Amino acid sequence: MTAVTPLVHSPSHIGDFTIRDVIEGQTAGQLIAAADDWGWWVTLLGGDTTAPTTGIQHTVAEGLVRGWEPTFRQLSDSPHLEFIPAATEPGEVARGCTDIARRRPEIFEAIGHAIAAGTPGTTIDLGCADAGRVLALAGIAASERFLGVDIEDGVIEAARTEVAERGLADRITLLAGSVQPESDPPAWLAAVDRQRVTTAMSFFLLHQLASDGDGIAAVLRGWMTWFPNLTRLVIGDGYLLEAPYWTQQPWFSPTYEIYHAVTGVRLWTRQEYERAFAELGWTVRRRLEDHTMLVTTILERG
Numbered sequence: 001m002t003a004v005t006p007l008v009h010s011p012s013h014i015g016d017f018t019i020r021d022v023i024e025g026q027t028a029g030q031l032i033a034a035a036d037d038w039g040w041w042v043t044l045l046g047g048d049t050t051a052p053t054t055g056i057q058h059t060v061a062e063g064l065v066r067g068w069e070p071t072f073r074q075l076s077d078s079p080h081l082e083f084i085p086a087a088t089e090p091g092e093v094a095r096g097c098t099d100i101a102r103r104r105p106e107i108f109e110a111i112g113h114a115i116a117a118g119t120p121g122t123t124i125d126l127g128c129a130d131a132g133r134v135l136a137l138a139g140i141a142a143s144e145r146f147l148g149v150d151i152e153d154g155v156i157e158a159a160r161t162e163v164a165e166r167g168l169a170d171r172i173t174l175l176a177g178s179v180q181p182e183s184d185p186p187a188w189l190a191a192v193d194r195q196r197v198t199t200a201m202s203f204f205l206l207h208q209l210a211s212d213g214d215g216i217a218a219v220l221r222g223w224m225t226w227f228p229n230l231t232r233l234v235i236g237d238g239y240l241l242e243a244p245y246w247t248q249q250p251w252f253s254p255t256y257e258i259y260h261a262v263t264g265v266r267l268w269t270r271q272e273y274e275r276a277f278a279e280l281g282w283t284v285r286r287r288l289e290d291h292t293m294l295v296t297t298i299l300e301r302g
C-alpha cells in the first residue's frame with residue numbers, strides 16, 4: 001500500500017479539535033493498512049472471510065469487524081447523499097450484542113427475578129437476534145414462556161436450532177418478521193396468543209425504530225396495542241449522552257459516532273425515553289447501567 005499523507009501534522013490543536021479527536025482514526029488507519037498488506041481486503045471485499053491465526057491477527061480482525069462494515073462499505077459510492085441506509089452483518093451484530101449482555105449477568109438476574117416474581121405469562125423479546133437473552137432468562141424464570149421476534153430469518157433459523165437442541169422448544173418460540181409498528185399489523189402477530197403477553201422487552205433496537213418511525217412513544221404505543229395485557233416493559237438501549245465533543249462521552253468511539261451520523265439513525269437522551277414512558281403510563285421500577293453503553297430500565301403499570 002502506498003503511504004498516505006497524514007491529514008493532521010504536528011500541531012496538537014487545530015481549531016476546536018485536539019489530537020485525541022483523531023487518534024482512533026489514525027489507529028484504525030494502521031489496522032486497515034496492515035490488513036491490506038496481508039491481502040485481507042481482497043478476500044473480504046470478494047465476499048470471503050479471513051482466518052486469523054496469531055494473536056496479532058485476531059486483534060486486527062476484531063478492530064476491523066464490528067458488524068457495521070456493510071454500512072461503511074457504502075460510503076465510497078455515496079458522497080452525494082445525505083444519508084446511507086444502516087446495514088449490518090446480522091450474525092456478527094447478534095454475537096456482539098449477546099457478548100455485551102453476558103458481561104453483566106446481574107442485569108439478567110434482575111430482569112429474570114422481576115419476571116419470575118409475577119404471575120407466569122409470556123415474555124416477548126422484540127428484535128431478539130440470536131435469542132441469547134431469551135435463553136438466559138428462560139433459565140431464571142422457569143415458569144414463563146418466551147417469544148422472540150427478529151427481522152433476520154437466518155439468525156432466527158440458527159437460534160431455533162439451538163433452542164431445540166437445548167430442549168426448550170416447548171417454552172421458547174422464535175418468529176421472523178418486523179417489530180416496527182406500521183398501519184397494518186405484521187404477519188407474525190397472527191401466530192401469537194397476544195392476550196398472554198404480559199412482559200415486552202427490547203434491547204438495542206428502540207432507538208432505531210424510533211428514528212425510522214415517529215419517535216419512542218409511537219413505537220411503544222404500537223407494541224401496547226399489539227399486546228393489550230402488558231404489565232411490564234424492559235427497555236435496554238444506548239442513551240445519547242450530552243457532551244460538547246464525542247471524546248467526552250464515556251463510550252467514546254468515532255466509529256459509533258460516524259455510524260449514526262451517516263445513517264441518520266439517532267440516539268435518544270434519557271429524558272426523551274423517560275418522557276415517553278411517563279406519557280404512556282409506565283413507572284420506572286429499576287434502572288441498571290452497563291457503564292452507560294446499555295441502560296436497561298424495568299417499567300411496570302397497572
Ligand SMILES: C[S@@+](CC[C@H](N)C(=O)[O-])C[C@H]1O[C@@H](n2cnc3c(N)ncnc32)[C@H](O)[C@@H]1O
Nearest residue numbers: 097098127128129150151152178179180203204
Ligand atoms: C443491535 S441488535 C440487538 C440484538 C438483541 N436485541 C440484543 O441486544 O442482544 C438489533 C437487532 O434488531 C433486529 N432488527 C432490526 N430491525 C428490526 C425490525 N424492524 N424488526 C425486528 N427486528 C429488527 C436486527 O436484526 C438485530 O438482530
